[in-house]
Amino acid sequence: MQKNNKLPSEQRPDWDTYFMDIAHVVATRGNCSRRKVAAVIVKDKRIISTGYNGTPRGIKNCMDGGCPRCASDTPSGGGLGECICSHAEENSITQAAYHGISTKDATIYVTLSPCLTCAKMIINAGIKEVIYDQEYSFNEQTRSTLTEAKVLVRKIDGYERPSLVRR
DSSP states (O other): OOOOOSOHHHHSOOHHHHHHHHHHHHHTTOOOSSOOOEEEEEETTEEEEEEESBOOTTSOOGGGTOOHHHHSOOOTTSSGGGOOOBOHHHHHHHHHHHTTOOOTTOEEEEEEOOOHHHHHHHHHTTOOEEEEEEOSSOOHHHHHHHHHTTOEEEEOTTOOOOTTSOO
């Protein structure tokens, strides 16, 4: 057995890695049959809300046939107007609102870069920074909308998904 020669303080993850690791664990709860995505909203280095892709509260889970679009053979990116699943960012923001928690000046960690609709929600929720792991369809309009609203956006550098998370 090889001994770890790092000091205990060097073994601790930095804050970005810590919150992104948590986001990937939250994604495992997602009930969308097409994609598992999560968002973690953080304020003052404390988690204030989480969310994952899936159907709204009280609606049959997507993976159980709750979303006809996701259950169909519609190609990825097609028929999105028919999808009843909510995105992770949307769910984390509305979960905070449901419990009366302000997201003003918070940071949101997302496993995939936000779409334009989620970017608008992030802006209107007062979130000041978006940190993401992988790019989904992070187009120029989404990026420029966030930039114009003075929301900082960055891809987490050198991030490795934790091995404890199922792929």
